[in-house]
Amino acid sequence: MFDTIYSQVAATVGVIVVAFAFLKGDEPERVGGGIYAIGALAALLVQEETRLYGVQAGLMILDIVLLAAYAAVAWKSRRSWPVWASALQSLAVMTHVLTMVDVRPPMVAFYAVINLANYGVLLALTLGVLQAWRDRRALGLE
Numbered sequence: 001m002f003d004t005i006y007s008q009v010a011a012t013v014g015v016i017v018v019a020f021a022f023l024k025g026d027e028p029e030r031v032g033g034g035i036y037a038i039g040a041l042a043a044l045l046v047q048e049e050t051r052l053y054g055v056q057a058g059l060m061i062l063d064i065v066l067l068a069a070y071a072a073v074a075w076k077s078r079r080s081w082p083v084w085a086s087a088l089q090s091l092a093v094m095t096h097v098l099t100m101v102d103v104r105p106p107m108v109a110f111y112a113v114i115n116l117a118n119y120g121v122l123l124a125l126t127l128g129v130l131q132a133w134r135d136r137r138a139l140g141l142e
Contacts, residue, residue: 010115014040017129025129027134028077032070032085032125039066044110060096067093070121081128088120 021033039062046058050077067089074082095113121135 010031010118011040014117017126021125021129024133027133028073028079028082029125029129029132030075031043032082032128035066035073036121036125039069050115055096055100060093062091063092078126079131081124083130084124085119085121088117088124091120092117 016109018033018037021029023112025033042062043059046056047060048056067086070082070086070089092114095110095117099110133142
C-alpha cells in the first residue's frame with residue numbers, strides 16, 4: 001500500500017492532521033479525527049488493489065459508514081466543518097454508485113475523485129481544529 005511516494009505523502013498528511021485534531025481540537029474535531037483514522041485503517045483492510053474494474057463492495061460500505069459518521073457529527077455539533085466533510089464524503093459514495101450503475105468512468109478518474117475527497121475531508125478537519133484552537137485562545141483557555 002505504501003509503495004509509492006504519493007501514498008507515503010498522503011499517509012503522512014493524514015497522520016499529521018489526525019494528531020493535530022487530537023492535540024488541539026475540541027470534542028467534534030477529536031471525533032472527526034478518530035473517524036478519519038479508523039476509516040483509513042479499515043480501507044487498508046478491505047480494499048482490493050488488484051481489482052481494476054467494477055464495484056469494490058467493501059470500500060463502498062466503508063464510505064457509506066464514514067458518511068453516516070460525519071453526518072452524525074454534523075448533526076450533533078454546531079461547527080461548519082462536519083457539513084463540508086459530509087459533503088465530500090458523499091462525493092466519494094456517489095463515485096461508488098456511478099461505478100455500480102455502470103456509467104463506466106475510467107478507474108483513474110474514480111481514484112482521483114476518492115483521493116481528492118479525502119484531502120478535502122482532511123482540509124475541513126484542519127480548518128475546524130484551527131477554528132476551535134483559535135476560539136479557545138481568544139477565551140483565554142489555552
